Amino acid sequence: MSSNDTVFSPDLAGIVVGETAISDVQGDSGVLNYRGIDINDMVGTPFLHAAWMVLFGEWPNAQEKSQLKAFMCRHASLTHDEIDLLEKLPKGLHPMLMLQGMVPLLCLPEESSLEIDLDAAQGLFLAAKISGLIAAHYRLAQNKSILQPVPGKLFHENFLTMFHGSSPSEEQRRMLDAAQILQMEHSYNAGTFAGRVCASTLAPIQSSVSASIGTLYGRLHGGADQAALEMAIAIGSPENAAAYVTECLANKVKIMGMGHREYRTVDPRAKILKPMAVELCRDDESKRLLATLVAVEEACQKEFSAKGKEIWANVEFYKGAVFHSLGIPTHYFTAMFAMARVYGYVAHFLEFKNDSRLIRPRARYVGPAVGSRKQSAA
Template sequence: MSETQTVFSNDLAGIVVGETAISDVQGDIGLLSYRGIDINELVDVSFLHVAWLVVFGEWPTDEERRRLKSFMCSNAQLTHPEQDLLGQVPRELHPMLMLQGMIPLLQMPEEETLGRGTDAEHGLFITAKISALIAAHYRLGQNKVILHPTAGKLRHDNFLTMFHGKAPTHEQVRMLDAAQILQMEHSFNAGTFAGRVCASTLAPIQSSIAASIGTLFGKLHGGADQAALEMAMEIGSPDKAEAYVKDCLANKVKIMGMGHREYRTVDPRAKILKPMAIASCQDEESKNLLATLVAVEEACQREFGARGQEIWANVEFYKGAVFHSLGIPPHYFTAMFAMARVYGYIGHFLEFREQSCLIRPRAAYVGSPPQARDQSAA
């Protein structure tokens, strides 16, 4: 390599760009932990308790639990001005674009009730509003009345009730809690890093979260869950999966939800989510979709194995089947992802602001060299 060549990485693969104490992704051995606790130990813990742990790095006290539950419930109700704003959003607009546009327009609370600082207060306020916005946007699209949370109910019990208009079963709430805990945080993923770049300019937390959500919308990031289930719908049945996989590989078409940039073995979240999907998919349509996904994964493993490679489904691959079993339409899957990952965004915003600096990388210029001005033409 000549001395004039610049070493760089277009995708920043393997480049360390900062430190974090929030989550640890050990891709070589397939481990994920939040604040030093293995994800397998957190998946059955109360959702809001894990959220508090991710954001603040410690378990909430009894008083903090009480205040947090009350805070989230009261702010999951849209005010009349917020409903008016949402009413101006086209019904057919993708919910991720709705969230990206609506979050900066929310009026942040002026008083603190959680005692954790203004940024944390505003961040958690946004998390409460996201669930309300998703449910309300869906119901408006169905020409149904917007529903409000009920005091005392668990967070996802309220959400599913506000979304569908009927109370979910205990098992449905437990399943949604687990799925959302699994996707709450994942180190310096693209969405989180986009939020850190935004935060580095000293933009407010609502701008940072909106930037992260806009990044999460991409099919190569959070949108893979919708794409994977729609793929299964397109394939139609398990017996057609192998031909589909061979055709994709022959034409260099990416199979959504297969493989992960960080994991060289099974995604630990997928190991938990796949059995949940199998248990939850009981009706004939859901069973067929799940069986098709399983057949796609098995066909991928055979084809890649024949090439001396290993590949596994990631968390996005089976998450869509779980959400489908809960009655969530595919185009709302990524918004559900945002509803969980936002706690990680807040944690990183608060962590980064402790030693904030402007993120400003250099670029290697490869265009035409500067030209001397032709004086005679002046």
């Protein structure tokens, strides 16, 4: 096959670039599974147990559960050096840029204190540190003291306590567990693929995770959760939703959180998150924002239905309402996404290193032919 006959896809749509046993996205039927377990069956399990399954393909035994809980609590605590680094950053720096910059600066353990290989232990170390960094960054921005995790508490119970300074309710902790499990892994999404490209150069795990986090930040990827709720805030009320949608479609403005690159039907994660948002959003402001999001989705469906098309909200669309009800500011939404998706990034790093090869696609040259441009006379 000549170079001119090579398959060309600028966005790699439909191009198979690897194999994975970590998760399966069946976009046409709206099905997602982790390690062969349907996402509906994963939600409701303890968060760290689901993370272990994503990483290693099996549930942790009693000893592993105990060791994992203690490990994650210990390393969610920031050292004096890590706090010093964090304090030197601009207070207004977006949390995603903070994470992308801080992750490569962390001193990774040189030995595994868990009965797993060193790369896996370092990946879990990074995941624990990310939770501590997000909470500490928020506290510093509020001119409040940084809090440390308490041994014995569940992972997200510790996180919400470190973030807000007060213990969450059992319902709040359970909701955060579910929301974070739903966004833990999603096959070869842009962030994961960026991490695999980085790993293919034999860069270390912290570089791979940092590359993934930087990619997740984009509004067409993880940043859609922040953009969707800020859109609802700007719209103001459900009564304004239809006019907003009509104007956006007339001006070809993308409505953040509507539609998904992979799913041709309802995003299975959104099917779970939407009723969760309804259950959790009880105060007046949260109810108004949720009602506005519902009205936007309904207006979009009406507009697209008139054109013989279907469109559905994706996981980012209603996730923001859940996070808002948990007291998480909008500009921290994507960092919360990174805090969950890091387990998928680490799982792909571990999988890829077993059969690593440098990812080096070809480009179709469209510039001038050799010799077609003559040097002008002096």
